[in-house]
Amino acid sequence: MRAPVFAANWKMNHGPRATRSYLEHFLSRYSARDDRTVIICPPAVSLEAARAALAARSDVLLGVQNIFWEEKGAFTGETSPVMAHEAGASVTLVGHSERRQLFGETDEMTARKCDAAWRGGLTPMLCVGESQDERDRDETRAVVLRQLRAGIGRLDASQVRRMMFAYEPVWAIGTGRTATPENASEVHGWIRAALADEVGEQAREIPLLYGGSVNAETAPRLMAAPNVDGLLVGGASLDAERWAHMACT
């Protein structure tokens, strides 16, 4: 039985001060539950503040939104997995569509980042998803599976079994358009089958999250869809009250 995963991606919102007040509010509304995993991905500069605000609430995990693959050195502006881990992260997003589209992240880069994440003590959550054009050309399956296979290309099966994946169609992110539960389920089924080819039966245990304009109304239907094990939520996670409500879906 896969425990559901609820992950919040704040994108470039909430500096350290806003992070403290958000988490104070969130924790007052969200009691620890052992039937699910909740992950919050603040901007890297807010990780320490988030860790301090969470204090003893080890049921809420922190993630970083992006990492570089080197441990340290002359890479201005980058964050290494080791540094993110030291600041409180235990998870990292890899290959979010905004990274791919706005910052030119390639499949090869996602492979290096997934590999570096494990070496630096972080669990990667690899994000995959097709653009509107690719969807219109009926290339969803090919694109998603290409991104998936490339992203895990440097990992061994034991690492793949312990990671998380998020299907995030680019046309749904931040647009107010959400995939139907049937759409999401179909793509998740393809992902699960591809993972089974890589790691065998244990692919059944790997959490597959859906992301793309999910809100409190659409969350329950998506969560009820076969093969949808969790949600990766951007805009609707920015408000502590709303996110506490969604994390209890």
Ligand code: PEP
């Ligand atoms: C995201 O940033 O991963 C995301 C899904 O954003 P939104 O929920 O705003 O579409």
